[in-house]
Amino acid sequence: MNAFRLASQMGARAATAQFKSAGLRSTTAAFNSNIGAATAASSTFNNNTTTRSISTSLPTAKAPALHELGSVDHGFTDDRVDRIAEPERRAFTYLLLSGVRFAYASTARVLVVKFVSSMSASADVLALASAEFDIGGVAPGKTITVKWRGKPVFIRHRTPAEISGEANVSLAELRDEETDDDRTLKPEWLVVLGICTHLGCVPLSGAGDFNGWFCPCHGSHYDISGRIRKGPAPLNLEVPPYKFTEETKILIG
Numbered sequence: 685m686n687a688f689r690l691a692s693q694m695g696a697r698a699a700t701a702q703f704k705s706a707g708l709r710s711t712t713a714a715f716n717s718n719i720g721a722a723t724a725a726s727s728t729f730n731n732n733t734t735t736r737s738i739s740t741s742l743p744t745a746k747a748p749a750l751h752e753l754g755s756v757d758h759g760f761t762d763d764r765v766d767r768i769a770e771p772e773r774r775a776f777t778y779l780l781l782s783g784v785r786f787a788y789a790s791t792a793r794v795l796v797v798k799f800v801s802s803m804s805a806s807a808d809v810l811a812l813a814s815a816e817f818d819i820g821g822v823a824p825g826k827t828i829t830v831k832w833r834g835k836p837v838f839i840r841h842r843t844p845a846e847i848s849g850e851a852n853v854s855l856a857e858l859r860d861e862e863t864d865d866d867r868t869l870k871p872e873w874l875v876v877l878g879i880c881t882h883l884g885c886v887p888l889s890g891a892g893d894f895n896g897w898f899c900p901c902h903g904s905h906y907d908i909s910g911r912i913r914k915g916p917a918p919l920n921l922e923v924p925p926y927k928f929t930e931e932t933k934i935l936i937g
């Protein structure tokens with residue numbers, strides 16, 4: 685405040701002196717000018733005073749930088765794929781993802797194939813599913829018994845008389861109507877399962893009232909075509925699937 689007063693007084697004195705020498709108007713202008721100078725001086729004083737007061741009483745706090753705050757997760761900015769600036773990185777990402785999915789698909793396919801193949805029959809089972817027999821040594825009028833899938837199979841080499849006799853049997857005489865021609869591939873060869881259709885016994889060959897097969901369990905009689913002719917059995921002896929691979933070789937199954 686003392687400085688302000690001093691500046692005001694000096695300005696007033698200067699204005700008075702100028703008023704006396706140069707006239708009222710110019711003096712007034714100088715006075716105003718001096719007043720302005722005094723005001724500026726006062727403002728400067730006040731500013732200096734204020735600056736000193738702030739600098740001593742309220743020090744400014746500097747905001748810390750981001751890296752000064754400690755651990756900061758930069759994963760978003762560091763690992764982010766810039767699709768415009770890094771097109772090759774996007775291609776690599778697509779390649780990686782598609783490769784992993786292809787590996788998954790291949791593994792799933794292998795597992796499915798192995799699972800399905802495990803449900804199919806193995807090689808040894810398939811080998812037992814069919815069996816080939818050489819019947820060239822079977823004389824006419826004789827019957828051999830072979831094993832197929834654990835079951836007995838009768839193979840009879842029939843004579844011309846037996847063939848004609850079975851062909852002439854009337855269907856009206858049969859319980860299970862079936863012609864002899866329908867039960868054979870070649871008339872001289874009869875192939876039937878050796879299991880009685882009553883309760884599963886194995887009939888005896890060349891026995892019974894019809895010279896075919898006789899089941900002693902309950903007395904069923906089969907003719908030389910394997911058809912049931914007498915007894916409790918309801919059906920003819922079953923003809924298995926078979927074919928001739930050669931003139932005297934037969935494949936059953």
Ligand code: FES
Pocket residue numbers: 880881882883884885899900901902903904915916917
């Ligand atoms: S099982 Fe052959 S007649 Fe009963």
